[in-house]
Amino acid sequence: MKRRLLLVCRFFGRxxxxxxxxxxALHDRDAYTKTARDKFSTLGGGNTxxxxxxxxxxxxxTEIRRRVLEDGVPYMGSSAGTNVATVSISTTNDMPIVYPPAFAAIGLVPFNINPHYVDPDPxxxxxxxxxxxxxxxxxxxxDTPCVLGLREGSLLLVEGNTASLLGTTKARLFTRGKPPVEYDPGSDLSCLLTR
Amino acid sequence: MKRRLLLVCRFFGRxxxxxxxxxxALHDRDAYTKTARDKFSTLGGGNTxxxxxxxxxxxxxTEIRRRVLEDGVPYMGSSAGTNVATVSISTTNDMPIVYPPAFAAIGLVPFNINPHYVDPDPxxxxxxxxxxxxxxxxxxxxDTPCVLGLREGSLLLVEGNTASLLGTTKARLFTRGKPPVEYDPGSDLSCLLTR
Incomplete structure (x- = not known):
């Protein structure tokens, strides 16, 4: 928990x-905001x-996209908040409990993420x-070429033209028409930003 | 497998x-149809x-709904085929890989089903x-009041005004605003049809 809080603080800046x-993403927005305020380190997700x-x-x-991409405001997302930051929510694990006008999302990065990625259990x-x-x-x-499967314990830090995998677990990258590739924590994934 | 095939034959009639x-539900429709024809007992699902x-x-x-509800043509669905038979696909486990014009489904029954229901793993x-x-x-x-969680190994047989749980595993019924209830195989679930 403490380590995560440190990361959050470093991300947003001193x-x-x-x-x-x-x-x-949650039904009771006031309660959710209170939880987030009280315990900044346990950022939940909710429904994508x-x-x-x-x-x-x-x-x-559009305004969030503009503020992040043009003004450089830091964006942090967890689970559902990660899904909506990518090209589309098409690789969420959540149930389609409401019907959005499209699946296209904020598009801060040119690929998709699957959060809570799990390996098959034989x-x-x-x-x-x-x-x-x-x-x-x-x-x-x-046509979106890449989906990054982020296991519990890993995060992707994107700054300008660089992307790096942080945390304690490997991530699995799925590129259309190619076999999946495993990346260790610390890997440079900047290639994802130019595809 | 044999037992499932027997059930299928009994359902459609001699x-x-x-x-x-x-x-x-699958990308390669010809291959999927061939699999279904060759091995009627391993009915797969695909993407809802x-x-x-x-x-x-x-x-x-609308034509499927009419043929089933008015002409009495038997409908059998597995996984994705189960989801589309209910009120909506809002309780599917699948990824939203394409954008349908609505989440409302065929509506053969007035409730939703969650197939492949799994219990929390502590x-x-x-x-x-x-x-x-x-x-x-x-x-x-x-406002849809009920969601029936069908675990692997169970199926719901709906005939006219009766519904029964068949198979070898329990099902978990979620009613809006009430605690969930477990039903044993063989249970009469006709109450679901009148809510």
Whole structure:
């Protein structure tokens, strides 16, 4: 927890006075904001469809993109907040509980992320698709070349033209038409930004 | 496998000559149809968003509803095929790889199903929401009162005004504003049809 808080502070910078928290992903926004304020280190996610729909409904999607890409305001997302920062929410794990006007998201980076990435469990009786199969299905439908599978414990830091994998777990990169590749913590993933 | 095939044959009836297979949920429809024809007992699912979008794009959604509800043609769905038979696809586990014109589905029954239902794993390091939490989020957004969580190994047989749980595993029923209830195989779930 302490380590995560340190990372958060370093990300936003010493001199930051205010952080805008977007509580759209959970139903009870006041309670969610209070939790975030009280315990900045346990940033939850919520539902990606609800978050994206609210960003559209409140007409803030374009404004967030502009503020981050043009003015350099730092953006931090966790789970649903990560999904909406990418090209689209098409690689979320969440249930489609509400219908957003599109799946296209803020588009701060030119690829998609699958948060909470899990490896197949060979002992499982579960008959549903594995996460990897689901991402392969996504690649059948879209031109977005890359999906980064972020396991619990890892994060992607993007600054200008550089991207690096931080944290304690490997990440799995799915590129359309190629075999998946594993990256260790500390890896330079800047290549993702130019594809 | 044999047992499942028997169930399938009993469901469609002795005299059935032809079964319409809807292969929209997988990318390679010809291969999927061939698999289904060769091995009728291993009915796979595919992606729910792709299936629903194709039902809309090919304008067959209303026709399927009419044929089933008015003409009594038997409908069988597995995984994605189960999701599209209910009120909406809002309780699918699949990734939103394509954007359908709505989440409303064929609506053969007045409730939703969550296929491949899994119980929380207390030993897991996974930080994403549990399946139960996801269904609770759905209930925050909609008036559809019930979601039936079908674990691997169970199926719901609906005939006229009766519904029964068949198979070898329990099912978990989520009713809006009430605690979840477990049902044993063999349970009468006809109450679901009148809510």
């Amino acid at each position: 001199d930051v006075k205010r952080v805008l928290f977007v509580p759209y 469809f609800r978050l994206l729909k609210s960003l559209y409904d409140n007409e803030v999607l 002992g499982s009786r579960h008959m549903g698709e594995t996460r990897e199969q689901r991402i392969t299905q996504y690649h059948e439908e879209t | 005299d059935v000559k032809r079964v319409l297979f809807v292969p929209y 968003f792709r299936l629903l979008k194709s039902l809309y794009d090919n304008e067959v959604l 030993g897991s390091r996974h930080m994403g929401e549990t399946r139960e939490q996801r269904i609770t989020q759905y209930h925050e957004e909609t």
